[in-house]
Every structure is written in structure tokens, then in C-alpha cells.
Amino acid sequence: MQKSDYPFLPYEPPSWAANLALIPKFKFQLANLNTPIHKWRLPRTPDDFEVFVKRDDMTGSVLSGNxxxxxxxxxxxxxxxxxxxxxxxxxxxxxxxxxxxxxxxxxxxxxxxxxxxxxxxxxxxxxxxxxxxxxxxxxxxxxxxxxxxxxxxxxxxxxxxxxxxxxxxxxxxxxxxxxSNSVGVWGYIDCFNELIKQGLHERFTDIVVASGSTGSVTGLAIGNHLTGNKVKVHGMAVISDAAYFHEEADAILRDLGLQASDGSSGVKAEDIMDIVEGVKGIGYGLSTPEELECIQEVATTTGILVDPCYTGKATYHTMKLMRENPDRFLGKKILFIHTGGWFDLFSGVMSSAIDGKSSAENKVYDWMEMTDKLPFDQ
Structure with a gap:
């Protein structure tokens, strides 16, 4: 492959990240950036909260997502x-x-x-x-x-x-x-810089992101740490528990020179990210009827699609957390990072759940015969 087939660019990190170890030399230009931030009127959001969504589901078509x-x-x-x-x-x-x-x-x-x-x-x-x-x-x-x-x-x-x-x-x-390693993590260190340019520190108090392999939440947490911890970063753990995320993130912190090689000093993952456990639910890639219903409701009321494996669970538990444990957030201005994944809506999980509903619930009306009555009046 010739490097000129797609933009292959020298990479210059943000000034606040310039002293990190293992700074990438290059990056490809494959994603459609900068992704927008939209107001997200999630159902049953408490009156004193505001939720916005960073549309990383719009980073591309078939390449969409984090x-x-x-x-x-x-x-x-x-x-x-x-x-x-x-x-x-x-x-x-x-x-x-x-x-x-x-x-x-x-x-x-x-x-x-x-x-x-x-x-x-x-x-x-x-x-x-x-x-x-x-x-x-x-x-x-x-x-x-x-x-x-x-x-x-x-x-x-x-x-x-x-x-x-x-x-x-x-x-x-x-x-x-x-x-998720010391190279891939730069995707969300770089994203944090994008967020700063979009008014992160002036507009929001908390960042929420679905977390599976730790790279996205770790990149955001590093960016936040290096710029003064002005917001709180929450990782919604769809895989494993907090100990797993801290261990994986600590390895990246060591590689980047933010933590001693033996872990005895420096930045600790548990101090810069809040890992929310219980989001995995009944299992990775497995959904409860309540979670699937939430995905449907969010789509119907906001027009934004979330998936059963990652963003759906993260959305469901973010909504729950705002109602049941609001003090876990730093403030009331929440930025949810939409990490994509909506191709999983076509895996059969959602269609099976919808197939289990009645025609009336699915808003399907039999109008095969022409009569003087509308189909929903018959």
C-alpha cells in the first residue's frame, strides 16, 4: 500500500500532552471529525439535569463509532x-x-x-x-x-x-x-482536545462513556487529568468490574510515563476515572427486556439509536443513575459519548424483541380491505 492512498499525516499532540511518552508519529485521516454535540432529551431525565450527546456514531458510515x-x-x-x-x-x-x-x-x-x-x-x-x-x-x-x-x-x-x-x-x-493500548488510547486523548475546542469546560460537568476494553475511557481520563480535572469521567462497565478497568488503564499510564514502572507512584487509574459497575447486567452481549425496551423508547422519543451491547446499556444505567444516585455526578450537565455500534441492531436481538409484541404495540395496521373506517377504528 502507498501511504498516499489515504491522508497519512504527521501527528502533533496537544500542548498539554506533549510530554507524554510514546507519542505517535503519524495518524491516518479515516474518520469524519469533528463530530457534533447535540442536546439529548432522554425520557425521565430529572428536571435539574441536562444531557447532551457527542455523536461519535457519526464518525463515518460503516466506520462509525469510537x-x-x-x-x-x-x-x-x-x-x-x-x-x-x-x-x-x-x-x-x-x-x-x-x-x-x-x-x-x-x-x-x-x-x-x-x-x-x-x-x-x-x-x-x-x-x-x-x-x-x-x-x-x-x-x-x-x-x-x-x-x-x-x-x-x-x-x-x-x-x-x-x-x-x-x-x-x-x-x-x-x-x-x-x-486499547498505548497507541490506540491516543484516539481519545485527541478526542478530549476536540471536546475542549467544543466548549467542554464551559458547558459540562461530567463525561459518560460505555466502556469495554478501557481505551476510550482511559484516553478521556488522561486528557481530563492533564488539563486540571475540571470534569468527572465515568466509564459504564459493560465488561467485567472496576478492578479490570483499573488494571488495564494502569498499564497504559505506565507506558505513557504517567505512572512508575512498578506502579508505586504517579497517576492511578482509580483516581482519574469513575467506573460504574453493574452495567454488564446479565452478561456481555446479553440484554434484559428492560434494557431492550429502553433502547426502543430512546429511539422513539429522541431519534437517536443505541445498541444492545454497549451504548444501550450505558444509556439505560445513565438514566437510572441520574434518578437513583445523582450525587455520583460532579454536577448536572452530562455529556454522553455515543460510541456507535448501531450495526448490532441488525444482529437479531432487537428484531426478536419487537417480533414478540402485538401489531398494535408495533403500530402495524391491517388495511388490506377498503372500508369506510380507518384501520385502527376497526
Whole structure:
């Protein structure tokens, strides 16, 4: 691939981040930035709260969502190092894998996806994100559901890398879960600078973001820390517990020189981010009827779509938190970062929930026969 196929630009960090270690040299211009901020009139929001939404679901069409911000840095790093093959991992319905597969294809890079799966094939599962992965020619490797990245997926990646190098001579570049490492985190350090230019400190008291692999919430928390902790950053934990997020974020803080290599001093993740537990609910990628109903209600009342896996759960629990534990917020001006993911609405989860409702509930009327009465009067 030629670096000129897509804008491949030298990267200059914000002045307040210029002393961090491991500053990226380049980034691709793949996302549609700057994304707008809109007022979000969520149902049952307490009268003293105001909620706004940062529309990172508008970073692109098939590249929409938070992952492309990270991939602008990760794929630039891969190309700068002469790599032609990208390896990454996630769930079968992964937004990160979809964004990686599509952006890799656009850049002329080969893509291999390691997917946590409960089945040994994908028959009947080529919907939503997985359909898009297949359409751009990604290779799929199904691994046991929720197996360890370090102990089970990474060794498989290493084995595949060696095979590809031996048989084709192509260098490989491995991207961790969600693109969350000391390179990918710059996507949301950079986003924080974008927020400052959009009046973050004058307009808002709190940032809320759905959190899975820690990269987005960590980038925002770092940006907030380096600019004086003027707002409070909340990560809605759709995977695991607070200890997991703090451990992953601390590793990035060490890489960036904000924490001692042994963790004994410096910035601690638990001090710069509020991880809200319980958002995972009955399980990662699994939804309760109440959560699915919330997704439908938010779409119907605001016209903004959220997904069952990430933003839907984060929205449901943000609404709940404002009503039941308002003191957890620093103030009453909430900025919700919409991390995209709406392709998961086509995975079958929402359609099954809607199919279970009556025609009247779904506003479907039988007007097959012409009569003197309107169909809803019959």
C-alpha cells in the first residue's frame, strides 16, 4: 500500500500532552471529525439535569463509532512499521473487529479476526457487524468464548504471524481487544482536545462513556487529568468490574510515563476515572427486556439509536443513575459519548424483541380491505 492512498499525516499532540511518552508519529485521516454535540432529551431525565450527546456514531458510515479514532493511530503505526497484515480480536458481534476489517481493506491491508464464539462455525450469524466483516474479506478464527487474550488468543496470533511470515514474507501487526493500548488510547486523548475546542469546560460537568476494553475511557481520563480535572469521567462497565478497568488503564499510564514502572507512584487509574459497575447486567452481549425496551423508547422519543451491547446499556444505567444516585455526578450537565455500534441492531436481538409484541404495540395496521373506517377504528 502507498501511504498516499489515504491522508497519512504527521501527528502533533496537544500542548498539554506533549510530554507524554510514546507519542505517535503519524495518524491516518479515516474518520469524519469533528463530530457534533447535540442536546439529548432522554425520557425521565430529572428536571435539574441536562444531557447532551457527542455523536461519535457519526464518525463515518460503516466506520462509525469510537473504534475508528483508535484505528487512525494503530493502522498508521502498522504501515509506518512496514506491516501488511492486521490481526485483532473480539466477540462475534464486535464493533472493533468490524471497524478494523473495513479500514484495513480500505488501506489495502489483509485482515485476520480472532472471535470469541460459542459455536465452531458462523452459519446463521452473518448479520450486523459480522456480515460487514465477511463482505470486506476478513478471515475468521473462532476461539472458545471468553478465553484469555494473553494465555490463549495471543499465542494463536503468534503462531499465525509466524506462518504468514514464513509463507508470504509479510509482516503482521497485532491489535489488542478494542484497540486499547498505548497507541490506540491516543484516539481519545485527541478526542478530549476536540471536546475542549467544543466548549467542554464551559458547558459540562461530567463525561459518560460505555466502556469495554478501557481505551476510550482511559484516553478521556488522561486528557481530563492533564488539563486540571475540571470534569468527572465515568466509564459504564459493560465488561467485567472496576478492578479490570483499573488494571488495564494502569498499564497504559505506565507506558505513557504517567505512572512508575512498578506502579508505586504517579497517576492511578482509580483516581482519574469513575467506573460504574453493574452495567454488564446479565452478561456481555446479553440484554434484559428492560434494557431492550429502553433502547426502543430512546429511539422513539429522541431519534437517536443505541445498541444492545454497549451504548444501550450505558444509556439505560445513565438514566437510572441520574434518578437513583445523582450525587455520583460532579454536577448536572452530562455529556454522553455515543460510541456507535448501531450495526448490532441488525444482529437479531432487537428484531426478536419487537417480533414478540402485538401489531398494535408495533403500530402495524391491517388495511388490506377498503372500508369506510380507518384501520385502527376497526
Amino acid at each position: 473504534k475508528i479514532r483508535k484505528l487512525e493511530f494503530l493502522l498508521a503505526d502498522a504501515v509506518d512499521k512496514g506491516c501488511e497484515v492486521i490481526l485483532t480480536c473480539g466477540g462475534v458481534r464486535s464493533n472493533h473487529c468490524r471497524a478494523t476489517a473495513i479500514s484495513s481493506c480500505q488501506l489495502g491491508l489483509e485482515c485476520h479476526l480472532f472471535l470469541w464464539s460459542r459455536t465452531k462455525d458462523l452459519k446463521g450469524q452473518f448479520t450486523g457487524n459480522t456480515l460487514l466483516d465477511r463482505m470486506v474479506g476478513a478471515n475468521f478464527y473462532l476461539v472458545p468464548s471468553e478465553c484469555s487474550f494473553q494465555k490463549e488468543i495471543y499465542p494463536r496470533m503468534q503462531q499465525l504471524q509466524e506462518h504468514i511470515m514464513k509463507t508470504s514474507g509479510k509482516k503482521c501487526y497485532s491489535i489488542p481487544l478494542g484497540g
